[in-house]
Amino acid sequence: MQIKFYKYQGTGNDFVMIDNRLDTFPKENTKLIAHLCNRRFGVGGDGLILLEKDPDTDFKMVYYNADGNQSSMCGNGGRCLVAFAKKLQIIDHKTTFSAIDGLHHAWVAKDGTVSLQMIDVDTIEINQGYCFLNTGSPHHVEQVTDLKSYDVKQKGSEIRYGALYAKEGSNINFVEKINPDTFALRTYERGVEDETLACGTGATAVALAMYATAETTATTININVEGGKLAVSFDKKGNQFTNVFLVGPATFVFEATIEV
Known part of the structure; x- marks a missing residue:
């Protein structure tokens, strides 16, 4: 079986993109999806995204984590999918598309920057030492010092699999304040089970x-991610x-065909 795919990245958050408007991709094959996302034996990516037909919007986004399982909303993935839709000439520079968390509006600037409207948020749990909120995906937000040398994978894994999120898990974000409107962020992502170079729903959170x-x-905040x-x-x-808008680059890397 040959699969045509496109590779995109948004601030280092990288994705395998597939045009599935003809509904030919075997979506229930989690092993195949995980294989395509594998950086040593497949294409490599933080996730895989299918672009599908939608009767009410320009297209539908179906997102899978690198472990092969369908997951909640991915902000940088959504931005990259908008750029992909533009490359396929499905859209010009503005779009409305559907995703697992509802409708999203977006537009592409002349320089390729993509602005993506995220869901409204009316609940933020503020606890001692951390916050929890859902921006399309669940996020734990915790301020730390000396973020550059922080052991994100170890600490993130401990929290993600700890008592707080034992049932469904959460993405874990570690933050350091740079100045009044700028913050540095490093994220441990569930489904990837490692640190990623960026996380769009995490930056939003x-x-x-x-x-x-x-x-x-x-009310406009700069988020410096690793990517x-x-x-x-x-x-x-x-x-x-x-x-709520998430704004940043969405870059085409290459396209190819893989035999699986």
């Missing part, structure tokens, strides 16, 4: 959590964060 805990008063720079903007209306 960090921006909202830092605002909710009065670490910033900015580059993202920005998150939002409006605060009562207890709700709305008009």
Whole structure:
């Protein structure tokens, strides 16, 4: 079986993209998906994304973690999928598409930067030492010092598999404040079970959590991830964060065919 795929990355968060509008990809084959995401024996990626037909929007996003299992929303993956849809000439520069967490609006700037509207957030659990919120995927947000030398994989794994998230797990974000509107972020992602160079829903979660805990008063927040720079903007209306946008690059890497 030959599979045509495209490789995209957004601030180092990389994805195997497949045009599945003809519904030919074996979506239930988790071993195949994990194989394609494997960096030594397959293509390599933090996840695999199918672009499918949708009766009510421009297209549908179906996202799988690198372990082969279908997962919740991926922000950088969504941005890359918008760039992919533009390459396939499904869209011009604006789009509305459906994903597991609902509808998303997005647009592509002339420089290739993609702005993706995320879901509204009305609940942030503020606890001693950490916050928890869902920005399309569940996120634990914890401030640390000396983030550069922090053992993200070890500490992230301990929290992800600890008592807090024993049932469903969570992505784990470690944050360090750089200045009033800029934060550095490193993320341990469930499904990848390792640190990734970026996480879009994680960057979104960090921006909202830092605002909710009065670490910033900015409503456009810069997030420095290991793979580059993202920005998150939002409006605060009562207890709700709305008009939440994740902004950053989405880059085509290559396309090829693999035999499996």
